[in-house]
Amino acid sequence: MDVLKVGVIGCGAIGREHIKRLHNKLQGSRVVAVMDVFPESAQRGADLVGSDCKIYDNIEGIVNDSDVDALVVTTPGFAHKEPIMAAIKAGKPVFSEKPLATTAADCKEIVDAEMAGGKKLVQVGFMRRYDKGYRQVKELLDGGTFGKPLLAKCTHRAISVDPSYTTDMAVTDTAIHEIDCMHWLLDDDWTQVQVIMGADTKHAHEGLKDPQIMIFKSKKGYTVILEVYVNSNFGYDINCEVVCEEGVINLPAPAYPTVRKNQMISTPIEQDWINRFIDSYDVELQEWIDDTKKGEVNGPSAWDGYIAAVTADGLVASQTSGVMEDVSVGETPEFYR
Numbered sequence: 130m131d132v133l134k135v136g137v138i139g140c141g142a143i144g145r146e147h148i149k150r151l152h153n154k155l156q157g158s159r160v161v162a163v164m165d166v167f168p169e170s171a172q173r174g175a176d177l178v179g180s181d182c183k184i185y186d187n188i189e190g191i192v193n194d195s196d197v198d199a200l201v202v203t204t205p206g207f208a209h210k211e212p213i214m215a216a217i218k219a220g221k222p223v224f225s226e227k228p229l230a231t232t233a234a235d236c237k238e239i240v241d242a243e244m245a246g247g248k249k250l251v252q253v254g255f256m257r258r259y260d261k262g263y264r265q266v267k268e269l270l271d272g273g274t275f276g277k278p279l280l281a282k283c284t285h286r287a288i289s290v291d292p293s294y295t296t297d298m299a300v301t302d303t304a305i306h307e308i309d310c311m312h313w314l315l316d317d318d319w320t321q322v323q324v325i326m327g328a329d330t331k332h333a334h335e336g337l338k339d340p341q342i343m344i345f346k347s348k349k350g351y352t353v354i355l356e357v358y359v360n361s362n363f364g365y366d367i368n369c370e371v372v373c374e375e376g377v378i379n380l381p382a383p384a385y386p387t388v389r390k391n392q393m394i395s396t397p398i399e400q401d402w403i404n405r406f407i408d409s410y411d412v413e414l415q416e417w418i419d420d421t422k423k424g425e426v427n428g429p430s431a432w433d434g435y436i437a438a439v440t441a442d443g444l445v446a447s448q449t450s451g452v453m454e455d456v457s458v459g460e461t462p463e464f465y466r
């Protein structure tokens with residue numbers, strides 16, 4: 130296959146970014162069809178490609194179009210399951226933005242359907258795994274010279290969130306990245322999680338608990354402490370430090386020039402996730418294109434999506450209970466090892 134012909138389902142913010150990437154920027158793919166429940170959004174998506182792009186208003190149509198080799202799902206999370214299940218049924222590879230689905234039960238249905246089909250088809254958009262810095266941390270950890278990881282400390286700060294952002298979204302929208310990324314970095318599963326609320330900032334809208342501290346315990350005994358603070362008022366600030374037996378690995382924010390002016394030394398700070406992770410989206414989708422053309426899925430799997438959903442459920446329960454909640458994902462099926 131010279132060119133992977135892709136159908137994109139959901140032409141909102143990230144959908145349109147991915148259409149541009151797949152059609153114009155990356156190697157070996159083009160977008161041949163789009164679908165959105167909102168006709169104007171679908172048209173806007175198609176306009177990025179050109180007049181020969183087909184426009185669908187239903188999932189069955191785009192998934193079963195014989196011209197479409199693979200699907201990219203960029204609808205809101207609650208609308209991921211239906212197109213993913215349709216793609217599995219049609220035997221077509223599907224890349225879905227995170228989360229895989231919004232409940233652990235729905236994620237499990239996807240996992241079961243994929244296993245029943247006997248072929249890995251699903252990849253989840255956990256793009257931190259494609260970030261250059263995180264990949265270097267992974268290489269150092271896997272290299273073994275730092276010894277056993279003991280604990281990790283992470284921060285996930287944003288400038289502000291809009292009024293539709295609710296307390297549970299600190300887990301399901303924000304911490305979901307660390308849930309997957311730290312599971313991948315440490316190569317371990319979570320057994321217990323807890324949320325401790327910080328003192329509320331006056332910058333949060335009414336009813337939103339912000340900041341929140343999240344604690345993860347893993348099977349091998351590692352502890353991860355994550356600060357989620359989405360009304361920091363100063364920047365998009367992602368940090369990760371892994372404390373190991375033989376040293377410490379620290380991943381700071383990417384470097385900007387430091388300037389000396391007005392009796393001060395200062396460095397700009399990232400303002401949003403688009404800039405911070407723009408390169409990782411390119412790497413993520415280029416690898417997905419290359420793997421898909423070879424008939425392989427090597428990125429975050431449906432099982433990883435299921436692990437994230439089960440862990441998120443535990444954290445959301447702890448937001449109310451305040452205590453450590455057990456997380457039980459069970460053994461990784463042979464199919465996903």
Ligand code: NAP
Binds near residue numbers: 206
């Ligand atoms: P968005 O701007 O709301 O776009 C979603 C689009 O899908 C909208 O055009 C929406 O139409 C459409 N849609 C809704 N239900 C649909 C359905 N059943 N079938 C087809 N289309 C449907 O959302 P977004 O910010 O692009 O986010 C999309 C997904 O990407 C989310 O899962 C989000 O978590 C994920 N995301 C991931 C990252 C990352 O860092 N990896 C970053 C941003 C977003 P209406 O407007 O009419 O509802």
